[in-house]
Amino acid sequence: MKPRPRPSTPRRLLSAGIAVVVLSVLVFVNRPMVAFGADAYHDFTINRESYKEKYGHWSRLPVPTGFRVNAIHAAMLSTGKVLIIAGSGNNRDNFEAGTFRTVLYDPAKDAFNEVPTPTDVFCSGHTFLPNGNLLVAGGTKSYEVLEKNITHAAGVMKIKNEDPDGGPRTFPKGTTLLSRDGTAYRTRDDLTVPAATTMNHGDEVMTHAGEAEVWVDAVEAGDGPVVDNPAQYTVAGLTGEDERNVYGLADKITREKQEYGGDNTSYEFDPRAERYVRTGDMVQHRWYPTLAELPGGDVLAVSGLDQFGRMLPGRNERYVRDQKRWVDAPELKRVFPTYPALHLMEDGKLFFSGSNAGYGSDTEGRTPGLWNLKNNTFREVPGLRDPRMTETSSSVLLPPAQDQRVMIFGGGEVGESAVSTARTAIADLDEPKPEYRPGPDLPRPARYLSTVLLPDDTVFTTGGSSGYRGGRYGTKTRSDLFNAQIYRPATGKFETAADSTVGRNYHSEALLLPDGRVVTMGSDPLYDPSGRNPGTFEQRIEVYSPPYLFRGPRPVISGGPKSVQRGTTFAVATRDAARIRAARLMRPSAVTHVTDLDQRSVALDITPATGGLALSVPKAKGLVPSGWYMLFLVDGKGVPSVARWIQVR
Incomplete structure (x- = not known):
């Protein structure tokens, strides 16, 4: 063949x-x-087990239509529910309609419900109090107005009252003030001007005028009423001595852009009653403020824009929690940009990492350092690479908190810049002369990067964008980053995590749940995915399950106290005592604008005990601030238990 x-x-x-x-x-x-x-x-x-064991897994949370909100703030409450605050949600129509929203999400039941929201707490400040209430203060009194939309000249006018005998003077909204040439301006709000005061200076009696500020708008449209120089104005209808004693002063009245104005309302959100409880008003109006808990349980409020959209020049104040009121703190005058990241250290100092949300001088107040609140001194911490790229960066107190190391991640140039950095840096604040030293670079330059402490002493980082609000100037393409990574302080390296499926940039949040997962939400991009049309607020919610949830059975905490004293030892019941290698008290998150000052992970000493373990709590208030914590037990494979809530007193 x-x-x-x-x-x-x-x-x-x-x-x-x-x-x-x-x-x-x-x-x-x-x-x-x-x-x-x-x-x-x-x-x-x-979805393969081998993949999830190495990289983790993302899932989409089904959110009923009626509960989809613009997540601006998020906090993990001691009831196990997540508080999602939108306020007006960066939506002028909502603001003008008085439509303010807050939603509660219950991860244990995947259930949602709405909470009445009394005022616009959009872009407020917040932090947890020792009793578990979330202090929420400041917010939005007025929305920005772009120059192209301003038809009538406007400005801030100071109304003076030089009469010490006639008492306070009250003027209703719409009161008219006149310039020398008769140009008319009207006040936007009701106004009360205090009486003048008299004081003896040696042999001379001096009168100090009472004063109050108010927005005024020109009655006539166009550029005619624009005034570029300081001038004095008369109050229409006043005559004689009244006309001479009460008058207006304004530096300028223009058609320039008007910034967001801050509110002065303050609330404690009660997690058990699930409602906002009004407290005393703030001393200053504040928009974009930071609230930092102090070792004794009171709270310091710093920075922000006032009711006229002006940066507050270092006027800080303190919340006296036992009295539920705010008091001025002139002894702690210090300038910071808005939403400065202030981390409470073991010795009671506040470390400003350099991270911030943007508004403010491009030079003053941006240098990292340790703030001693006892004498208002500030010790700069040098060494930060790309020092001008701290805007929209994030920072954390690395786990465990006893190491006293703070790490900063990414960030961008000051203002609406498309430039960002992949830089990370670590400051060891236990050193005699602390300074920032380089950490590993991020895979890509990133702004708005969310950073979440995990119970296995790692830091999960996700989201962000390389450009301002997800866009790039000149190309109009989206620059969202979908890569996620886990930083291991023990090795000083990043490990790749599974990619997310939803872009997160400006106005996004991420926080740790009691079951060890991470929930991510929000994002307020400039453009839609095509890069050609205006963006819409991202209302989808994703949940990330870290690799440790796919590495075997979880330890179980079967019993323990509901509250413990700092500096004492307590017992927890667990049948898994033999395989437990670590115990962590994790303070829950209260996050906005990737600024989360509350989260921290405190290591507990472990000794064997009958039926479980004995755990010792450090005694330093600065290390373990009073409040509610999630207790995790972690085995030798890094697998954590489901958390048990414990209040540290």
Whole structure:
């Protein structure tokens, strides 16, 4: 039997060419099928146990339509529920309609319910109090107005009262003030001007005028009423001595952009009653403030824009929690940009990492350092690479808190810049002369990066964008980052985590749940995914399950106290005592604008005990501030238990 002849080379090439053409046609015709196949393979890959054990896993949270809000703030409450605060949600129509929203999410039941929201707490400050209430203060009194939309000149006018005998003077909204040439301006709000005061200076009696400020708008539209220089104004209707004693002063009245104005309302959100409880008003109106808990349980409020959209020049104040009122703190005058990241250290000092949300001088108050609140001194901490790129960066007190190391992640140039950095840096604040030293670079430059402490002493980082609010100037393309990574302080390296599926930039949040997962929400991009149209607020919510949740059975805490004293030892019941390698008290998050001063992870000393373990709580107030914590037990594989809530007193 003769062997079959092989095809000639030209025939083989022709057959291959035909095959390529046919395959190309099939791919072109069936492109949706190919895409479907790729998606199916991707889904298969990310859902394999081996993949999840190494990279973790993302899932989408089904949010009922009626509970989809613009998440501006989020806090993990000691009831196990997540407080999601929108306020007006960066939406002028909502603000003008008085539509303010707050939603509670229960991860244990995947259930949502709405909470009445009394005022616009959009862009307020917040922190937890020792009793578990969330102090929420400041917010929005007025929305910004862009220059192109300003038809009537406006400005801040100071109304003076030089009469010490006539008492306070009250003027209703719409009171008219007149310039020397008769140009008329009207007040936006009701106003009370205190009486003048008299004081003896040696042998001379001096009168100090009472004063109050108010927005005024020109009655006539256009540029005619614009005033570029300081001038004095008379109050229409006043005559004689009244006319001379009461008058207005304004530095300028223009058609320039008007910034957001801060509110002075303050509340404690009660997690058990699930409602806002009004407290005393703040001394200053504040928009974009930081609230930092002090070792004794009171709270310091710093920075922000006042009711006229002006940066507060270092006027800070303190919340006296036992009296539920705010008091001025002139002894602690210090300038910071808005939403400065102030981390409470073991010795009671506050460390300003340099992270901030933006508004403020591009030079003053941006240098990292340790703030001693006992004498209002500030010790700069040098060494930060890319020192101008701290805006929209994030920072954390690395776990465990006893190490007293703070790490800063990414950030961007001052203002609406497209420039960002991949830089990280670590400051060891236990050193005699602390300074920032380089950490590992992020995979890509990032602003708005969320950073979440995990119970296995790692830091999960997710979201962010390389450009301002997810956009790039000049290209109008979205620059959201979907990569996530886990930083291990023990090795000083990042490990790759599973990619997220939702872009998160400005106005996004991430926080640790009691079951060890991480919930992410929010985002307020400039553009839609095409990069051509205005963006819409991201209302989808994702949940990330870290790799430790796929590495075997979890330890179980079967009993323990509901509250403990700082500096004491307490017992917890667990059948897994033999395999427990670490115990952590984790303070829950209260986060906005990737600023989260509350989260911290405190290591507890472990000793064997009958039926479980004995755990010792450090005694330093600055290390373990009073309040509610999630207690996690972690085994030798890094697998954590579900948390048990404990109040530290």
